[in-house]
Amino acid sequence: MRTDRITIGAERAILEDTLDRNRAALIDTVRGLTETDARRRLVASLTTPISLLKHAAAAERIWFQRFWAGLDESECDGYSKRDEGTFAVADDESLADVIAEFQRASQRSRDIAARYDLDDTKHNPREGTVSMRWTLLAMIEEFARHAGHGDILREQLDQPLPPI
Template identity: 80%
Template sequence: MSTTRITSGTERTLLENTLDRNREALIETARGLSEADARRRLVASLTTPISLLKHAAAAERIWFQRFWAGLGESECDGYAARDLGTFAVRDDETLADVIAEFERASRRSREIAAGFDLDDTREIPDEGTISLRFTLLAMIEEFARHAGHGDILREQLDQTQSGKV
C-alpha cells in the first residue's frame, strides 16, 4: 500500500495523510528483511527493525485505545504499557506477523480518531491535557523518528549483505 502525498486540504486531512505516510515509511524499512536480519542488534539499545514495528503498534494502542477510547491496559488488543516491553518481540512472531499487528493497530487508531474532533481533549496522567491534534502530531513525530532509525538500520543491514562493510 502506498498512500499518496497530499499537499493541500484541511488540517485534519494533512495530519492524517502525513501520519499514514510515516506509518508506511516505518514498515518499508523492514519489509523484505530475513527473520534473522529483522532481529539483528546493530545498536546497544533494544532497537531492531522488527522491534521498532512492535513498539509502534504499542504506541498506537497506548495513544488511541487507552487514551482516546478509554480502554484499560488489559482491554487493548495487544501490549499497551508505557515501558520497554513495547520493544519485546516473541520468538514465535515473524516479521510478517509484526507488520500485520502494526497495520491492525493503525486501522483501529484511525477508527477511534474518526470519532473525535482535532480540538477534543483528554486528561492523561504524566501528559496533562492533550488534544487529538497533539496526538496526531506526536504520532507523526514518533513514527518519523523511528522510520529514520529504521532507515539507518536497513542501510547497515544492506551493506552487510552486499559485503561493503
C-alpha cells in the same frame, strides 16, 4: 514513501495522510528483510528492525486505545504499557505477524481518532491536557523518528561496514 501525499485542503486530512505516510515508511524499512536480519541487534538498545514495528503498534494502542478510547489494558489488542516491553518480540512471531499487528493497531487508531474533533481534549498525567490534534502530531513525530531509525538499521544490514 508514497508520492501522492495530501498537501492542501482540510487540516485533518493533511495530518492523517502524513501519519499514514509515516506508518508506511516505518513498514517499508523492514520489507524484504529475512527473519534473522529483522531481529539483528546493531545498536546497544533493544532497537531492531522488527522491534521498531512492535513498539509502534504499542504506541498506537497506548495513545488511541488506552488514552483516547479509555480501554483497560485487557481490552487492547496487544501490549499497551509504557515501558521497554513495547520492544519485545516473541520468538514465534514472524516479521509478517508484526507488520500485520502494526497495521491492525493503526486501523483501530484511525477508527478511534475519527470519533473526535481535532480540538477535543483529554488530560494525560504525563503530558497535561492534550488535544486530538496534538496526539496526531505526536504520532507523526514518533513514527518519523522511528522510520529514520529503521532507515539507518536497514542501511547497516544492506551494506555492512568492512571490518576494521
